[in-house]
Amino acid sequence: DxxxxxxxxxxxxxxxxxxxxxxxxxxxxxxxxxxxQDPGQGLRLIYYSQIVNDFQKGDIAEGYSVSRExxxxxxxxxxxxxxxxxxxxxxxxxxxxxxxxxxxxxGPGTRLTVL
Amino acid sequence: xxxxTQPDIHITVSExxxxxxxxxxxxxxxxYLFWYVQSPGQGLQLxxxxxxxxxxxxxxxxxxxxxxxxxSSFNLxxxxxxxxxxxxxxxxxxxxxxxxxGAGTRLTVKP
Numbered sequence: 001d002x003x004x005x006x007x008x009x010x011x012x013x014x015x016x017x018x019x020x021x022x023x024x025x026x027x028x029x030x031x032x033x034x035x036x037q038d039p040g041q042g043l044r045l046i047y048y049s050q051i052v053n054d055f056q057k058g059d060i061a062e063g064y065s066v067s068r069e070x071x072x073x074x075x076x077x078x079x080x081x082x083x084x085x086x087x088x089x090x091x092x093x094x095x096x097x098x099x100x101x102x103x104x105x106x107g108p109g110t111r112l113t114v115l
Numbered sequence: 116x117x118x119x120t121q122p123d124i125h126i127t128v129s130e131x132x133x134x135x136x137x138x139x140x141x142x143x144x145x146x147y148l149f150w151y152v153q154s155p156g157q158g159l160q161l162x163x164x165x166x167x168x169x170x171x172x173x174x175x176x177x178x179x180x181x182x183x184x185x186x187s188s189f190n191l192x193x194x195x196x197x198x199x200x201x202x203x204x205x206x207x208x209x210x211x212x213x214x215x216x217g218a219g220t221r222l223t224v225k226p
């Protein structure tokens with residue numbers, strides 16, 4: 001089955017620790033995205049990548065880092081510099097590189113809780 | 116400032132009743148318009164989208180949406196809601212290589 005997988009589904013972190021969220025797609029999509037979802041705030045873009053070895057900051061990139069070494073993979077690291085990391089994180093991908101018009105395909109999400 | 120607004124945070128409807136979810140946008144030109152649905156604990160799935168042409172757009176799961184330029188709106192409708200439609204619904208707006216999502220409307224379906 002083609003799709004996007006995210007792991008783990010639930011993640012607990014102690015304050016001061018970095019954690020990495022996995023996102024893999026087998027849709028052969030060029031573009032990939034990371035969003036953060038908080039209640040009542042919709043989706044906010046953290047980072048996006050439109051091609052391998054290139055990525056751009058979104059609206060709330062502070063305290064996060066990404067890499068795009070392979071087309072199918074776009075891991076997100078939540079660093080200790082992120083002041084309020086507890087949230088639901090969604091990864092998405094799309095075929096082309098026009099964020100205005102592309103349908104985005106979403107993974108099932110990772111819920112991160114900082115203890 | 117450019118924005119997308121979903122005025123209703125939470126809506127409750129009875130099963131079998133009709134549904135309308137509101138979406139308004141504020142952009143200089145007509146943007147590209149989308150509706151996505153998110154089931155609890157899941158990612159988002161595209162319901163429908165509007166780029167141009169017929170202002171009434173049909174989507175999956177029996178949903179439709181109507182673009183009204185004069186009102187800067189793109190409201191989502193369904194004639195008869197099923198219990199499985201309970202979810203969160205997001206309007207999204209694409210413009211100038213950017214995509215913005217509304218805050219979402221949570222739909223509860225009463226038996």
